[in-house]
Amino acid sequence: MPIVWAGEVTPKMKASAFAYARATSVANALELLTAHGEKAKVLSGGQSLLPAMNLRLIAPELVVDISELAELRGVVVKGGVLTIGALTRHVDLLKSPEIAAHAPLLRDAVTHVAHPAIRNRGTIGGSLAQADPASELPACMLTLGATIVVCGPSGERRIAANQFFAGIYETALTPQELLVAVELPVIPKSSTHFFHEFARRHGDYAIVGLAAQALVKDGQFADLRLGFFAVGDRPLLAKSAGKLVDVAVTPAVLAEASSALNDELDPLEDQQATPTMRRHLAKVLLTRCVSSLLARPDLCTGASA
């Protein structure tokens, strides 16, 4: 979500002085975070942290660089669980055969994340810890029922995605903890997905976006998970999806779900859209998503919210 520098116009291009430590292990990183707490910041891909530092929006005393911790990088499938290391980069997600096979929603989502230069450095752990409500991956975590694995001074914590995101740039992580991995249940073979976002330009943060995963059986949803983003202070797993499961979806049913979605949303105002426009676009997305997943173009005609 873009930042507004109201009033502040004195030039800032160079970060305030800071100390730098390259962590040699997860244990070493945790020691540093424990010692410095809120005065330290974790450097992963640096795609959010470094601009914020150069603009002097934040001025950490210590930067803990975890980018060399190879054990935090990579994608593994084992026992029906897909584990993605925190340092796995966006480009890795895009190219991973495991992701393509077991979580294709993520692959589609990543194509919307910024531009190749940023995807080459940005990491999944960094994106989730940053918790920008307009970014793609947090919503995907909700949709896919992810578990966020974090390490802290007192050991490992496993946090359900729907408990992890706490507000704009806020998560359940404490300053002493390090996000090390995410775990996703491997989706059933028959599962389908839909990902789309409305952004003014390709690669921009979305005005409204939707990451959906569904099981469709005999033309009806047997399961439907709708992870909206940029619709409030954190990603939203829409309860209104329930209105579309195990029923024959008619324009009336869809309208009812759409109205329920409207009640669930609490969109923010920014440069690109008013809350009213965000609600409208979220409902358009819902319609297009349902129409696409059920292969029912008829639901789109004239049913645009």
Add this chain to the structure above:
Amino acid sequence: MTSARANSETLSALDRPNSYIGKTVPRPNLDRLMQGRGLYVSDIELPRMAHVVFLRSPHAHAKINGIEASTAKQMPGVIAVVSGRELSTVITPWVGVLSHLKGLKSAPQSAIAVDRVCWQGEAVAAVVASSRAQAEDAAELVSIEYEELDAVTDMRTALDPATAVIHASLGDNLAFERNHDAGAVDQAFAESDEVVEADFVFGRHTGVTLEPRAVVADWNAAEARLTIYQGTQAPHMVQNIAALHLGLKESQVRVVCKDVGGSFGIKVHIYADEMATYALSKLLRRPVKFVADRVESFNTDIHARDHRCKGKIGVNRDGTITAFEIDDLTGIGPYSMYPRTSAIEANQVVNLVGGPYATRNYRARARVVFQNKNVMCQYRAVGHPIACSVTEGLVDLAAMKIGMDPIEIRRRNLISDNAYPCASPSGLRFEQLSHHAALAKLIGMMDYDALRAEQVALRTRNIHRGIGIASFIEVTNPSAAFYGVGGAKISSQDGVAVRLDAQGSVICQTSITEQGQGSESLTAQIVGSVLGVSMDRVRVILGDTDNTPYGGGTWASRGAGIGGEAALQATKVLRKNILDVAAAILQAAPGELDIVNNAVVNAVDSTPRIELSELARIVYFRPDTLPPGIQAELMATRHFVPREYPFAFTNGVQASWLEVDIDTGFIKLLKHWVVEDCGTIINPQLVDEQIRGGVVQGLGAALFEKCVYDERGQLTNANMADYLVPMSGEMPDIDVGHVVSPTMESELGAKGAGEAGTAGAAAAVTNAVNDALRPFGTIITEIPLTPQVVLTALGRI
């Protein structure tokens, strides 16, 4: 290509067999830039160089009650913290007015604000330190006490008696007003079958150059000389202004302009912070570097457009346009910019509205008001996009009203291609335009009828596409009429010096500048072609007041037309001088000789006679072997300025094909076409890329770019995340075609091409959106056409 130029009796130097004119050849500076060997101001490091960071006002309008800098002055590396009052001991204030813009007024502006700030972003103090980071560290410790004043932000109420007056000495907030009345407008409207009115709204936007503004100023006290390294479009203008306000002679100021990362008019002005940097160098007797950061650029680089224009058109049922009338209002910030003033855009709007059309009835009013926002001034295609959008929007509305196709109404009203020379109702003189040839070419390129059929077919599937057309005229090759007659020391002539070196290569010094558009290339192409040497033997030097002839620089689409002609004329003299010497050496008559492929040859059969390298060797090292009385002059200088026409007008037409998603308000640009007539084309690729780049800037205005101010005068989107520049992913393919009507004012025949793309792109897009939305009975006359604007117009939100 069709040529309107009368077939000349003899083959000119431009038509020689090995001519580079009309050929796409790589730019000579390409390898240097691609290999990272460019030299931008930020790259320059000088001994003892300090860095300045300007503290800037967070308020749109406030009194400065105190500046507390004692802690900051103690910080490591800090050299000085300087207030506006302290700086005023070395630099004088200025007033941005020109005498030919009658009634234009402005208030004295200081390099750094003294006592009062008038926009958010105005510099209040300078922190100078050994490094940029140290200056930023210290800047955080300077505390400034402000007392907020009422801010004038809405141009619509700026002239109300209840609104505060920004500069009490001026009496009101009206900077400039121009009225124009030609023909019999009231009668024409009264007798028209239909009269259509609309209000057009244009967002404030800015240039967003990739390289921000940057200056290194180096006062050498021992020499009593100031060297300014700056990415400017007009080095001699900077020299004049810096000298004037620092109390120096122009000979005491050298301006060096190396590589420039984009200008678009942003870098053709003199900014207060740049003046402050020159003054700081003089005050502190050391080199000082200023580099604007991005937030600072948004708050201080000139903004442009921000017009609200009421328009009215009269039309008869046979399609005849009977009259145009406009009432334009624009807000320019608290000062008229220096030295070109901020009245030019509104003045251009009055000049250009209705320009392509034959009607003689035209009335216009333009008012320019002060407000507490960043300064506005000339940006690429000054006034053109406003004038074109209003004119072409009105023409489409008229066509819609009488049920006529947009192409047909233009065919019936565009000035006939054989009506020239003639003048517009606003008094502009046209030498030769080609509206109808351009329109015909455009229709062929876009396959207009097929697109119309596709549009109809898709509508049945709820897909809404639109076609928009926009004819335009473009001001290029300005003479002294632009600035000189108003008293500004901005040269309208340019000079070129060419000389043969001792090995037969050519060194060419030109007063035009290069900001990426290819000035260096076109100069080398002309010199190489006229002289008969290969381009790799031509070295072009530009951007240095010590080392080039005096001239205007590159702006207002003048580089090729004016600087190019000076290059042509200078090279013709050099060629003659070379042939005179060659004739003496070869005991031939000069008329029997020619220069081809770096050698003097027999004119009749091209038999090689003497290599230029050999000729140069003789001239420079064995002049004793030349016949008595022969003094070779292997250097020649010529200057050029258009005299007959104040401006060389060009013309063109654009078309947009796009799709509107009526559920989301998003617009997808599918294709864009431009046909333009810039006269002689020196390098087709450079012209086409100029056009495309200009179109993209116009498309940015149409869909994306807007400086969003709140009611307190705070710019709320001064960053690259919120201020949306057009990006390649959203840009359509842009097809460019040409009609060629060379100007007879010069032998070269080149007119400008820098503004054409920007002039008509937004108008074409807006017309296309309205065409797409026709089934919904809604008309949008506001840009940028954001999804919010489109959805609101459709009643969806």
